[in-house]
Amino acid sequence: MSGLRNGMPPLLEVKDLSVSFGEFAAVKNVSFALRPGEILGIVGESGSGKSVTCRAVMRLLAAAARAEGSVTLEGRDLLALGEDELCAIRGRDIGMIFQNPASHLDPLRRIGEQVAAPMIRHLGITRREGLKRAVALLDDVGIREPEKRARSYPHEFSGGMKQRAMIAAAIGCRPKLLIADEPTTALDVTVQARILHLLRDLNRRTGLAMILISHDLGVVADICSQVVVMRNGEVVEQGPIDDVINRPRHPYTKLLIESQPGRKTYGTADGPDGGKPLLSVEKLSVSFSTGGGLLGGLGGGGAFKALDGIDLEIGAGETVGIVGESGSGKSTLARSIIRLNTPGGGAIRLDGQDIGALSGDALTAFRRRVQMVFQNPYDSLNPRLTIGEAVAEPIWRHGLADRKTAQKEAEALLEMVELPASLYDRKPRQLSGGQCQRVGLARALSLKPQLLIADEITSALDVTTQAQILELLVRLQRERSLTLIYISHDLSVVSSLCQRVYVFKAGRVVEQGVAQQVLSRPQHPYTQALVGSLARLPAHTGTISQPV
């Protein structure tokens, strides 16, 4: 069933593994096997039990957890080993890398020492020899000038470099198995592509077997040969990656594949051609002073340019995407448009009117026309208010209705974003992330805005939830003929949703144009890198055009 070839004993065999925390069963009867030299992907959404499974393999579970079943590494049952024997296996036979490399590196020790530490401990080599090998390992994982870099501290490394250093530390003792728990989730897409490439390369060169845990089917499809799909602590499907993706049997796997960004295009309404733009941004610059602290006023020098001469135009009814990696200035643009920060230069005009000059009633009127949905589903709602109150508040505060009528309207709005009326009295923490994001949408739409800015609104959500929110967004955009600015780091989401895109890099627009063209024929080298690093599922029957 999982396509085990005969004659090759599995390196790791997990049989009927169950993990429970008190009453709650996090993992239920999970079985899979990994042969030497293979890369196995475990895919699932948050809470599916994929990380708990791997922590059980490493015996890294909290004391309250109970694990049953068997985990056999080359004939030894890991669940039955004592702590001493485990310590000899962890780091030596099994290496592990984590999602957030920054929190797994000691900020006070040099990178070289940290890479050398497991080797010195497990292989009994000298410190000098360990450091020498650490430099070679850093070279192996693609860190330039490894000798110099080995003497650096973690804060001098970028996120991608930290993850490379973590990989170097994990493979130092030549483990038989590397467990990578969401190794690229915290990284930008272009960096993600390079890390995945490195992992695949390591696997080819040294035959290192890996388990790659990810919420992103695209990432798994990119480098794994076998895949296990988990949901609610159970394995719903497993097999060779091509079989699972091209012929998924379980409905959940099908849903997961359908939900991949870029699998379908959403037919957003076309904006009218020509005419005056609704929103135009001219030579906008925003800078933040970097000093800040005690000497900030004295130095006066260092200012970080978050936006550096941005020009863009958005027509009424258009859906425009803004893409860029973290720090590219895309959120700064959004905050400037809604006047949460003051531009240093340039102008933003709505219907030809400079919004920087608005005040009093004109500003209030502007607030009603331009609204924003924020990134973090929980943080964007006041934890003390019920979601009904949160949605009703803008209506009565703007004097559009009295409080009682506002409450009625809020109920209608919640219904519009497909939330059941029974949730009206819930507080945000009693809702799921996707539901909170729907509340955020309802609140933003309560003032009936013309222009809606969505800043990374799905980046904190699971991929299937993301697909639902996008569908909702498209429906609302159509029904209310909204002008939509969709900001994301994910080019595939943007291109499936938007008619036009602007690509941001380091505070500048490096490319703009019709979404499909930018995706298929990127001009700027940076856009090409972005497009090239999309971890997409293998070629499929083309895009599924969505009937609306």
Next chain:
Amino acid sequence: MADTPAPAIAAPSVRTVTPVMLVALSILGGWLVLALAAPVIAPYDPDAIDILNMLSPPSAAHWFGTDQVGRDVFSRVLFASRVDLLLCVAGVLPPLVIGTTIGLLSGYFGGLVDTVFMRIYDLTVAFPFFVLVLAIVGVLGPGLLNFILALTLVGWVSYARLVRAQVLTIRESEYIQAARCLGYPPAAILAHHVLPNAIGPVIAYAVSDAVLVMLAGASFGFLGMGAQPPLAEWGVMIADGQAFVQQAWWICLFPGLAAISLGLGFALLGDGLGQLQRRGVTA
């Protein structure tokens, strides 16, 4: 179909009362009842002088004995609880209200307002609390009202600092940005969105502050800078009795025990509220 169902975790109720709080609440509740019912319970007029029965030890007639002019110590302890409880409220509320308001404004708007208030804060914490209150009362002259005024002048800074720290993190949260983006007036944002999320630790602090105020009240009464004799106040009673502590220990002991028990009540309540606060944060 909506996305993933709402988490089925019944969020642990933040309102749960812990055993510690139960003890604290019964102590404080007990004192409140005693204070309110003092005229009914007290067997004697607290200020009635009875020279014939002066310095008599605890007995069936005088449960806590009598003092140097024959006043019933039990009745005086009861009546003093009214003064001391009132002192706790009057010594905590004004600094709380003033400090919270200043902390909100200072944290939310920042800039010059913030700089000025924070320098005043630095100046105030440079002196020990008691010394500063003592100095101010010294200037204004002794008396309960001046004592409360001095407490307010010194006490607001702690609240302001606490609230300001809360506001600084709350200010950056997306729900405040959303509120600004939705065009709510700043006063509404402060009152409706910032304050309710900042007030929790302030309440917990206020309760432990009440202990400090009560001890300060008793100490200042003892020093003759707070409540003035013949008004029954625990600190004043202890001060009055200290000359006779060798032959009549009961004059000092009973008001002392009363002060300790009330202080314990507030301290435990502060502990309990702090626990709830932390649990609420992790929940």
